[in-house]
Amino acid sequence: MRWRTLHLTNKKPSHVSITKVKQFPGSSSFAKRSMWTIDQLRQVNGCDPNKDCPEFDLAFDNAFDQWVAGSAGEKCTFIQILHHTCQRYSSQSKPEFVNCQSKLLGGNSILHSAADSVTSAVQKASQALNERGERLSRAEEKTGEMKNSAEQFSVTAHKLAMKHKC
Structure with missing residues (x-):
């Protein structure tokens, strides 16, 4: 299963959502599977910070979801953008990022x-x-x-x- 991206509106207050999509073999289109707001996100689990793998988990208020990126690099980019977006747009408590490489969450x-x-x-x-x-x-x-x-x-x-x- 492939994931897509974060959605952010230009309106104030900003509305950020996380959408999971699936791409079927042989098709260029995507089907929406699940969608949550960024404020529902409680935890991002990178699974293993020492291993390059595309898998990671997201825990929401009432759901736990396993995700697979297209590659380990895509996963790192997604987690980094997700962390930055949470720091900037989460109106409630910030989600916990566990088992994620520290370089993805820091200044560099x-x-x-x-x-x-x-x-x-x-x-x-x-x-x-x-x-x-x-x-x-x-x-x-x-x-x-x-x-x-x-x-x-x-x-x-x-x-x-x-x-x-x-």
């Missing part, structure tokens, strides 16, 4: 790394644009100098042609 997260890499990419692009602007300015200056030289050469050539014509 994929989310921060992604934000850092976007910031870094923007800085690199800005620097490249500045350098390009400087090169274009130098090219414009050289073009102006070449134009002046060409005009002076033309005037000199014209004078020489007039002198030898007579």
Whole structure:
């Protein structure tokens, strides 16, 4: 069984829900299996923080549900986003995250790394644009100098042609 993602509304107050879906073999569509609000989530169990596996468990107010991600990496990303979302949007007590890698719950997260890499990419692009602007300015200056030289050469050539014509 495959899982999907968290759903978050733009309206205030925000409404966050967790939806479990199933993708049937040979089909590109998904069927909704279960749905809970983030405030119903009580515990996220990563099963084993030392083992790369796609399985994890979610405990809600009145339900316990076993989940399987597409890969161990997808599971880590989902748990990290779920933790971040719970910290930001849970209006009641925050759920407990057990047997999850500490790096997923701390400051050096994929989310921060992604934000850092976007910031870094923007800085690199800005620097490249500045350098390009400087090169274009130098090219414009050289073009102006070449134009002046060409005009002076033309005037000199014209004078020489007039002198030898007579």
